[in-house]
Amino acid sequence: MRTHRTNPMRPRLAGCLFLAAAALAASVLAAGAQAPPGAASLDQILKEIASYDGGIESAPFWKLRDYVQARKDDAAGRAECETKLLQFLKTPATPAAKMAATRHLRVVAGESAVPALQALLRNDATADYALYVLQPMPGSAADKALVQALATTTGSTRLGVVSAVGRRRSADAVPVLVPMLQQPGLAVPAATALGAIGGDAASRALLGALPQAKGELKGVVAGALLESAERALAAKDATGALHLYEALSTDAGLPPAARKGAALGRIAASGSASPTLLMSLLTGNDHLLQEAAVAKIKDVVAPREIAPVCAALPRLPENIQVQVLAVLAGYPREAVLQTVMSAARGSSLPVRLAGLRALETVGDASVVSFVAETAARSRGAEQAAARNTLGMLKGRAVDEAILAQLSAGGADEVRGELLLAVGDRRIFSAKAAVSAALASPSPRLRSQALKALRAIGTPSDVPGVLDLLVKSADGPEQSEAEATAASLAQKTQRADARAALIKTRLKEEKDPRARARLMALLPLIGDNSALPLLRAARNDENADVADAAIRALTAWPTTAARDDVLRLARDSRNETHRLLAIVALVRMVGLDRNRDPEAAVADLRSAAAYSWRPEEQRLVLGALVQFPCGEALELASGYLREATVRQEAEAAVEKIKARMK
């Protein structure tokens, strides 16, 4: 066998002998294997699958999968599968069937399959099957077969073989691939494969081909050389890599991407000369090479050597300055802070923005004042960047600087920015300063203090915030107070005690307007123990209080208020309340993701019963789609009779049907 398999002059005979022997071995081995009673044999399955067209009649496809899966881990089973699947590929079965067989052959085929696969490579119509199995096959037999095929195949099959030897990194293929660099139609795939294989011989051939290469081939040869150089560099052969990168860099016709790649590589491979090379490229006038230099600063310029880069910054083009600043952000503060601050104060907006972003990591307490003032006086992207930086500056000293400046007074705009930073930075020691700001005559400052309190406050701060909430006449401030009170109440450990402070306040509060505002807080907290209070308030003698209670129930975040909204949808004579209840009911149905679809649809059926406006019916239809089941289909189908929502009903029915499949 060995003689035949390694004799390239007699592959066909070798294949036949091998198949016969393997079939014999398989039948002997398979005879001992226990097949499940009633299970189809592989022959039967292959007979069934032979006419498979790749479409809906896929039963044999799955049978084949199960058969191979069950046998792939024992030698006898693998041998049987290998032999019979190989034989199958020579039959007149459909291409879809053969592809299915190949899929499994890929997993089970061993080196014993190589001669037969080699034979398949000779035919364009079957070559893909062979490639599919040979390319990932472990061991040298597949390499040998593919290298031989480089010389014996033609057309697209040859291209496939070239690709396969490249992916396998078959070094023996190099001598066969090199002459292909001169052949139109083969040069591009051959160069790609040589780059993937790498090594001296491949690199030399690619270097030789580079000067004459034109158009697409130029880029491909360059890319292959870059890949080859990377392999050399990874193997610690910096000299070899540098040789390739330098050769690429001197080629005037290189596409821009490859030119940049070569510059990146040159810097990486230049060892102790890298910083000097980098500076020369950075301060030169070739934009592409400047970009390459910037990309390598972090890799080759030590922190103590960053000064020349900092010094060069102001003279660089604006967009290169932006890139350099992003890199400087990764350097030690003392080495770059002055440069970054100058950039953040500069005249160009993109550079200022980049400077502010860099300050985020290299700034310290000394920049607090500048950044807060920048946030206060600027707008848009610059304000956002400054705020972000103030929130992200590192160190306790920064917190102390913010506190000190906050206590020192100053312009409201700047204090407002400092208050935002207190929240962003969670400066708990700023509580007194924040409380003082809550009493400020400026509604804007009070709002910013509320935001800060959300982060650093505790439930004990809720009463103070409620005071502000009921007294405020300023809309935005009320919203902030609501959000803050709810957020602080949420910090109460026991879920059923979170609304306690609001409930207490409601009992004491007589002013209906204030009571209404307090009720609006309850759904934001979601403590179910507040529901009885809201239920009672539905019938409050004051219409505003009753309205607030009903709105709170319909805004309830959990399904605990489902019965309440169901009753409202059914009984309310107030159209607004009824509509709010229907919206709430539909929302609540979707809250429980793991609910039984039939139960969810039962709730939607209830909502549907009280929904008579088209917009309400559309809501129900939209929700039904989320629960594909027979009941949903029936309910949605009922709407097909309604002219105003027929279109939506049709869409819902289609979607439910599709999802039920």
Add this chain to the structure above:
Amino acid sequence: MKEKRGFGRREFLKKAPLALAGAAAFPTIVKASALGRAGAVPPSDRIVMAGIGFGMQGPSNMKSFLGKGEVQWVAVCDLDDEHLAEARKTVNDKYGNSDCAVYKDFRQLFARGDLDAVSIAVPDHWHAILSIEALKAGLDVYGEKPLTHSLREGRALCDAVKRYGRVWQTGSWQRSEENFLRACELVRNGRVGKVLRVEVGLPSGHYDFAGTFGQEQIQKAPAGFDYETWLGPAPWAPYCKARVHMNWRWTMDFGGGQLMDWIGHHLDIAHWGMGFELTGPVEISGRGEFPTTGIYNSATRYWVDALYADGTPFVIAGGYPEIQSGTKWIGEHGWVWVDRGGFESQPAYLVNEVIGPNETRLYHSRDHYQNFLDCVRSRALTIAPAEVAHRSASVGHLGVIAIETGRKIKWDPATETLIGDPGAERLLSRTYRKPHQLPA
């Protein structure tokens, strides 16, 4: 924004008849109407973009980029005339002209020479070839997850990003959402103590995105859809409606089922919270349930166990109610769970905790698309760079292999090699249909 590239306009005109068929003239990047518009980005500063693939995520990505004043979208590329027409209309409606060029051949698109970046949203089996060609053409790329269709392709793509010095953003947009960032920062800062187990809940089953379920009758591909090129490097299969647009992801030759579709979201977040973004598991095992009829062959229900070098076990599952959708880190002192629209913790107050600047802060992006554009300018790493996406996708690829082999496989994340399992090794790469080849 970009300096002139390798191909001049004259050369382009010779190469791109489709572009001319679709547009009355070469797209005018500097629109007169743009000049002088208050707040507008000067044309010379705009990032010139094009898109490839408009069957599913492409239109949405393009619309997000079109909403950025600093982007000038000049061309669309797809293999389906209907997708092309719709995408082109979106662009032209946005700019109020008819300048958007159309291409069926991405190589012609890349040869324009005026592009800075490209957004790619094509079926998985085309990800690697197309993306590496784009990088090779000197373009920055916004690409969809999973990063690639095989693990070995992923490494090749990451190498190409470095080789050509390009900016890459993966469409793992959850990273740019506040809740996901906050959840990860809580975990990184030890709010739940040492993490004992990570649960990643993904969708199960097959979803009929295109409404083509059941349309598995073999037929001729419609005129206007280049099915042969669509198949590209994938194994040959006859055309049927259910196989292609949107639902391709349920066939392993083109996609990777729910596991691979979502691994770049919730597992990516799990890695982020753990600081495992540049590594991977050391042991993986799994099981799956598969359809027994029809043309789709990706798992409909699956369970993957992955063990990391520090001893942290991950469970990645779809179709098991005990594993909640999203990402959950379970630690000594509690847990944090995050999903789209859900962010909970035990103790409950954790979700309201603010992470201060003196704690571990993670990369903060408020807008995934803007983050890409900012990085195109700064050349800094994006929030979802290729290497990170590759590591997320790798877990999915290894899970698929473990399910297929039915064995526990051992993985060395440093060298990215399987240990002692040459059989499984075969599944780390995919063979391309001739004459396709992975570019360098």
